[in-house]
Amino acid sequence: SNRAAVFTMGALHEGHAALMKAARGAVGATGEVVVSIFVNPTQFNDPKDFAKYPQNLDADLAICEAAGVDLVFAPTVDEMYRGEIPEYSAHALGGILEGEHRPGHFDAVATVVARLLELTKPAHTFFGEKDYQQLVVIRRLVAELRLPVVVHPVKTVRAESGLALSSRNQRLSPQGFNVAASLGKALAVTCELLQAGDSIENAKAAGLKILQSEDIKLDYFEVCDVDLNVATESTKVFRVLLAAIVEGVRLIDNMEAVRN
Numbered sequence: 001s002n003r004a005a006v007f008t009m010g011a012l013h014e015g016h017a018a019l020m021k022a023a024r025g026a027v028g029a030t031g032e033v034v035v036s037i038f039v040n041p042t043q044f045n046d047p048k049d050f051a052k053y054p055q056n057l058d059a060d061l062a063i064c065e066a067a068g069v070d071l072v073f074a075p076t077v078d079e080m081y082r083g084e085i086p087e088y089s090a091h092a093l094g095g096i097l098e099g100e101h102r103p104g105h106f107d108a109v110a111t112v113v114a115r116l117l118e119l120t121k122p123a124h125t126f127f128g129e130k131d132y133q134q135l136v137v138i139r140r141l142v143a144e145l146r147l148p149v150v151v152h153p154v155k156t157v158r159a160e161s162g163l164a165l166s167s168r169n170q171r172l173s174p175q176g177f178n179v180a181a182s183l184g185k186a187l188a189v190t191c192e193l194l195q196a197g198d199s200i201e202n203a204k205a206a207g208l209k210i211l212q213s214e215d216i217k218l219d220y221f222e223v224c225d226v227d228l229n230v231a232t233e234s235t236k237v238f239r240v241l242l243a244a245i246v247e248g249v250r251l252i253d254n255m256e257a258v259r260n
C-alpha cells in the first residue's frame with residue numbers, strides 16, 4: 001500500500017502535526033495518510049490518569065483536516081477490543097525505566113499498536129521520539145512479528161522554554177509550565193557534557209542538580225544507549241531519559257548525545 005499511519009490518543013498538538021507532516025512526506029500527495037485517535041484504556045496503569053486524559057474530538061478533527069489527513073479512525077473501546085485480540089509483550093523492555101513505574105503499560109501499548117497496524121495496514125508508521133521507550137518497543141514488536149511496515153522516528157517538538165510538547169502539559173498551571181521547563185534544560189546540560197567527553201557520572205550529576213527543586217518529584221533520570229541498556233564510558237550514542245511529577249502531572253522526556 002501507499003499508506004502512512006499515525007497512531008494517537010488525541011489531544012493533538014504540534015508534536016502530532018509533525019508526525020502527520022512526516023507521514024505525508026513519506027507517501028506524497030497521491031498516498032494516503034491515516035490518523036487514529038483512541039485513548040487506549042488498557043495502557044493506563046493509573047485510572048486517575050485515564051480519567052483526566054484530555055479528550056476533544058472536534059478540535060482533533062480540525063487539526064487533522066488542516067494537516068491534510070485523508071482518513072481519521074476513531075473507534076470506541078468496544079470496537080477496538082471486540083472478540084479475541086492477540087496480546088503481545090514488550091518483554092524485558094516492559095520492566096525498565098517507564099515500565100518499572102507503569103507495570104503492564106508497554107505490553108498494552110504493544111497489543112494496541114499491533115491491532116492498529118492490523119486494521120490500518122500501513123506501509124509506513126510514525127512515532128515521536130518523545131516516547132522513546134515506546135518507539136523501541138514498537139520497533140522490536142514489528143521485527144518480532146515480521147510486519148511489513150517501516151517504523152519512522154520523528155524528533156520531539158519543544159516549546160520555546162525547551163519543554164517537550166505533551167497532551168499532559170494542558171494540566172499544568174503557568175507556574176508549573178515554567179517549573180517543567182527545567183526537565184528539558186537538565187537533559188540538555190547532561191547531553192552537552194556527554195558530548196564534550198565528560199564522564200557519565202559528572203554529566204548525570206550536573207543534570208540532576210538542575211532538577212533539585214521542591215516542585216519536582218523525579219521518578220528516574222538515566223543515561224542509556226540507543227537500545228536502553230545502561231550506558232558505559234565506551235557508549236557512542238547516548239539516550240538520557242527522565243520522568244518527573246510536576247503539580248501532580250507525570251511528565252517524561254529524553255534527549256540524544258553523540259560522543260566522538
Ligand code: PAF
Nearest residue numbers: 007008009040109112131
Ligand atoms: O503514543 C501514544 O499516543 C499511544 O501510546 C499509542 C501509540 C497511540 C498507543 O495507544
